[in-house]
Amino acid sequence: MFNFTPEERRVALFLLGLAFCGLILSNLIKLNCRMAGVAYPRIQLAKLDINKISLSELIGLKCVPVKLAQRIIEHRNARQAFGSLEELTEVKGIGQQRLEKLKDIFFIE
């Protein structure tokens, strides 16, 4: 019955190992909700907080031209912080199409 080939044994072990890891992680998350951070990535890994990013960081990213980056930071400083990403359209040089691209890069905490 357990006449597995070496390949099949490896696959079975891999599946079992994966299931065990899943069980352990599931249990840890139930015990302590902070453990969810181990299993699921934080949003900061995928997007940047527009209210926290500095000018040099924004220029270094090369996601917007230098002048536009300066205007974004000036606009943000003038109004303390952005309330929503839609407010970016108030910056000269950002239309609806660029806003859609920027929504993929920035978030507001």
Add this chain to the structure above:
Amino acid sequence: MKRLLAGLAVFYGLGIILADLIRLDFWLITGVAVAVFILASLGRSNKYLFLPLFLFLALLAGCLSLKNSYRLSGCHIRNFVSYNHSIIYNVKGFISSVPELKYGRYWFSLRAREIQVDRLRYKCCGELLVKMDFARELNYGENLTLIGNLNRLYSFNRASQGYQDYLARQGIYLTMSIKDSRQIVRPGGFSGAKLIKSCFWLRAYLEQVISRHLPALPASILSAMVLGQKRDIPWLVNNSMVKSGTVHILVVSGFNVGIVAFIINLLLKILRFPHKARIILTAVCLLVYCWVTGATNPVIRATVMGLVYLMAYFLKREPDIYNSLVSAALFILVINPRQLFDIGFQLSFVSVLAIVYLYPKLKSLTRLEACKIKILKFIGEGCLVSFSAWLGTLVIIALNFRIIAPVTVLANILIVPLATLITLCGFTLVLSGLIYPDLANLLSLPTAGVITLLLNINAALIKLPFAYIYF
């Protein structure tokens, strides 16, 4: 000559480059090719004369195929479009790609069949890129009539020239913007290939399985690694992987094709299929997987290489990695010679070639075989594979992306094993999601955990001093 196919591919590629550099008339090259062909036929018994002539013929074939690819057929839709932007065209055809949402617009390509200018109708062929400003449920193969301006692609600067060339390599020379729903008429009916439709349906279904069990970010990364769908990957993640030189893990590659072949072969083995039937069914599944993942250059390369290997096992011949690699290159270049200038094509083939050629040489140079500590040997081998690929692609990346990333070697040593694990977990998750969703819920946790670990390592690596240098 053991690697005649390799010589053939090299000279065919050189012919393509030559035709791109030098302006030679198509018929002049044809005349020379005919003369060389006659000479080769006459001197076929003399091996010293035949071989150079044969390779020269391959070079001329490369020249001719590139010249031919620039010439559009008489019925091509571009021939009916003037530079005047005020003309309204009426184009009938069917959707030849899956409509995708990108930057708030829907993008798809339409294969044209009929064009109406004023009151004159013409049968036509060719594709155009459609950008739609509003949401509408459209599917591959659906018949459509579009009304609007057709724009020829101009090249005002180098950046737009690059985009124009990229679209031209896909066979697209025209774009149409759809801003109003009245510009689209849906007469109904289906004109696409049913096999391709089924592949697209399968891809959408598998993407649903992934997104059902994982949060958005890990799901986007897994979709890219298992199904070749990169559209949902956040810009920041893609950009940080470009900086660390690990963006190659976000595409379907030879490893994925190998896993598919392994899974299918294993399942068929368990079901006690005979050896030859197993090989044939595995080959069929590889072709389906190639279509499901969008048949991009790296997938075609890996699929053709896999098929060559399977054919060698079927015919009980010894497979040769160089021959399988060049047959994949020839397969792509014969269909579309302009792919030689595509960065994805260059990186895909050069990285594999660098690993195949440089890795054994570096291994013997560093005397890694003599190392008796297994773990050290394993790490050393990983370093050498990463270093070989980095060395091979260094010039292409530096010239095209203007970036040199010394962190690449270290990043690949840490990230490639994790990416391998994610791919294995991804395939397991997809299969269990299809068969037993409750188990998939359990497996999704370690999969998401490994993806999180990979993203954290990558984010930490690019923060190292001199990790990457833009110039």
